[in-house]
Amino acid sequence: MTKRFLLASLVMLMVVLTSCYKQQEEAVLTDYDITMTNYDTDFDFKTYNTFTIRDSVLIISDYLTDAQIAKFYKAGGGNEKILAKISQEFVALGYTKVSAGDGVDPDFVVNPTATFMQQTDYYYSPGWWWGYPGYWGYYGYWKSEKNTDYYYYPWYPSWGYSYSYTYETATLIIEMLNGDSVKEYLDWLEESGPNPDPSDAPKVQLNWNATISGIASTTADYNKSRTENGIEEAFNQSPYLKK
Numbered sequence: 360m361t362k363r364f365l366l367a368s369l370v371m372l373m374v375v376l377t378s379c380y381k382q383q384e385e386a387v388l389t390d391y392d393i394t395m396t397n398y399d400t401d402f403d404f405k406t407y408n409t410f411t412i413r414d415s416v417l418i419i420s421d422y423l424t425d426a427q428i429a430k431f432y433k434a435g436g437g438n439e440k441i442l443a444k445i446s447q448e449f450v451a452l453g454y455t456k457v458s459a460g461d462g463v464d465p466d467f468v469v470n471p472t473a474t475f476m477q478q479t480d481y482y483y484s485p486g487w488w489w490g491y492p493g494y495w496g497y498y499g500y501w502k503s504e505k506n507t508d509y510y511y512y513p514w515y516p517s518w519g520y521s522y523s524y525t526y527e528t529a530t531l532i533i534e535m536l537n538g539d540s541v542k543e544y545l546d547w548l549e550e551s552g553p554n555p556d557p558s559d560a561p562k563v564q565l566n567w568n569a570t571i572s573g574i575a576s577t578t579a580d581y582n583k584s585r586t587e588n589g590i591e592e593a594f595n596q597s598p599y600l601k602k
Contacts, residue, residue, distance in 0.1 A: 392573040392585055394592040399566050404600050409455045411538075412469040416441050420475035422527060437583070444587055445469060445533060448594045453602030467566065468541045470534040475575065479525045530572035531586060533593065537564035567600065569593035 416438050418428060431437045446456055449469065457463045543561045551559070571589030576582050594600065 388574050388576055388581075389585065392571075392589060394569065394571050394589045394596065396567070396569045396593050396596045398568075398597065398599065402566050404566070405602055407454065407466040408602075409457045409463060409465045409538075410449055410467045410469055411457055411459065411465040412442055412446055413471060414442075416531075417470075417472040418475070419472065422477040423475050437586075440583065441471060441473070441531065441586065441590075444590050445471060448590060449600075452594070452600050464542060465538045467538050468536045470536055472532045472534075474528075474530045474532070476528050476530075477525060478528055527575040528572060529575045529582065529586075530570060531589065533569040533571075533590070534565060535567040537566060540564040567597065569597075 415432065418431065420428070423431075446469075450456060457465050540561065540563045544563050547559075547561050548555065569590075571586065571593060573585060573589070576585075
């Protein structure tokens with residue numbers, strides 16, 4: 360065995376792992392999906408009856424192109440599907456959805472935000488056999504200048520390898536905000552003029568929120584299914600929301 364063969368083996372291993380990843384991503388990525396919920400333990404959600412939801416999901420991203428964002432907002436795209444799924448879950452709990460044009464002040468406002476961020480991680484290894492029993496080094500032949508016999512002699516490798524990998528994450532945040540506090544904030548924003556001091560803003564009351572996150576796949580339908588599953592899981596985690 361030579362250094363060249365070892366290096367070639369490592370390169371081939373990386374190629375094999377990379378080529379298999381896309382085939383297995385649907386079986387692997389769901390293992391990293393996370394759904395978390397938080398709520399005000401002192402609040403009685405049964406005092407709420409009506410809600411409204413923003414007409415669009417706010418997007419924050421450092422890698423989406425303008426074309427991808429436009430596709431998200433087009434009719435029948437991700438924006439409409441997320442809003443419809445969230446509304447469906449709240450209606451199923453016994454709440455009534457209203458719109459701003461109904462002349463009714465909603466009890467709570469649903470504020471959905473989606474973040475799409477690119478992550479880069481780095482990995483370094485001092486050698487693939489590091490710490491493996493019996494692989495402190497391998498034995499090779501050598502010949503003494505004073506002796507014609509060949510002997511085994513241990514060679515202790517000191518080189519390692521490193522690599523980096525980049526991937527995209529997607530997170531959906533759903534906030535349940537008190538309707539009166541949102542109205543008070545919007546009124547303040549309208550009356551305060553340009554460049555208002557944020558420290559003077561009235562506090563918006565947050566009663567419940569959910570965070571659904573995972574590693575973005577290259578398959579749109581797969582991402583959609585995982586997002587819907589995450590929304591359902593968030594409401595399953597929150598039985599106190601039911602009227």
